[in-house]
Amino acid sequence: MQKSIIIGGVIAALGVAGGVAIGAYQSGDSQPQYADIISVDPITQTSETPRQECHNVTVTHRRPAQDEHRIAGTAIGAIVGGVVGNQFGGGSGKKIMTAAGAVGGGIAGNQVQGQMQQGDTYTTTEQRCNTVKDTKQETVGYDVRYRYDGEVHEAKLDKKPEGDRVSMRNGEPQWQSAGGA
Numbered sequence: 001m002q003k004s005i006i007i008g009g010v011i012a013a014l015g016v017a018g019g020v021a022i023g024a025y026q027s028g029d030s031q032p033q034y035a036d037i038i039s040v041d042p043i044t045q046t047s048e049t050p051r052q053e054c055h056n057v058t059v060t061h062r063r064p065a066q067d068e069h070r071i072a073g074t075a076i077g078a079i080v081g082g083v084v085g086n087q088f089g090g091g092s093g094k095k096i097m098t099a100a101g102a103v104g105g106g107i108a109g110n111q112v113q114g115q116m117q118q119g120d121t122y123t124t125t126e127q128r129c130n131t132v133k134d135t136k137q138e139t140v141g142y143d144v145r146y147r148y149d150g151e152v153h154e155a156k157l158d159k160k161p162e163g164d165r166v167s168m169r170n171g172e173p174q175w176q177s178a179g180g181a
Contacts, residue, residue: 034165035148035173043141043156054129063120074110146173 084105089097142157148168157175167174 033148033168035146035153035168036165037161037163038145038147038152039143040160041143042139042160043143044137045140046135046137048133048135050131050133052129053132054127056125057128058123059126060121060123062118063122074107080105148173 079102084101086094086098086101088094088101142160144155144157144161146153146155146166148171153173155173155175161175
């Protein structure tokens with residue numbers, strides 16, 4: 001019976017030693033592993049927002065002519081020209097001078113009234129608006145390249161990883177430990 005206790009003890013000791021050896025082997029495999037982060041490139045998105053941009057401007061307008069054909073200026077000029085022309089000459093020359101004065105005065109009166117009407121202006125303030133686009137570029141994620149076990153891998157993350165390496169578990173990156181998502 002002592003032999004069987006000794007044999008049982010030896011078998012138990014070998015079992016414990018084997019378990020310890022296997023455990024030591026497996027624990028050597030479970031040490032922390034890391035992948036080196038090679039590059040982190042932002043993924044950007046551009047958006048445009050339209051908005052109105054307005055400003056006030058002063059606009060000069062010409063008043064509409066009340067006497068579009070300048071009849072009043074022509075008539076007054078003809079009367080004044082006729083009176084002045086009548087002061088010169090004698091006999092039939094007086095009639096010619098009166099007629100010439102009336103024609104010249106009519107032309108001059110028409111021109112004067114035209115210049116006065118062109119100068120009759122008023123100003124208003126008007127609002128002028130243009131649509132402009134505000135352009136905004138924002139980062140919506142990150143393209144990350146990392147090297148693990150001699151191979152280069154890629155991942156898209158919402159947040160930028162911190163540091164220059166990431167913890168690996170069972171061949172998968174643990175981005176939370178690197179500051180990623």
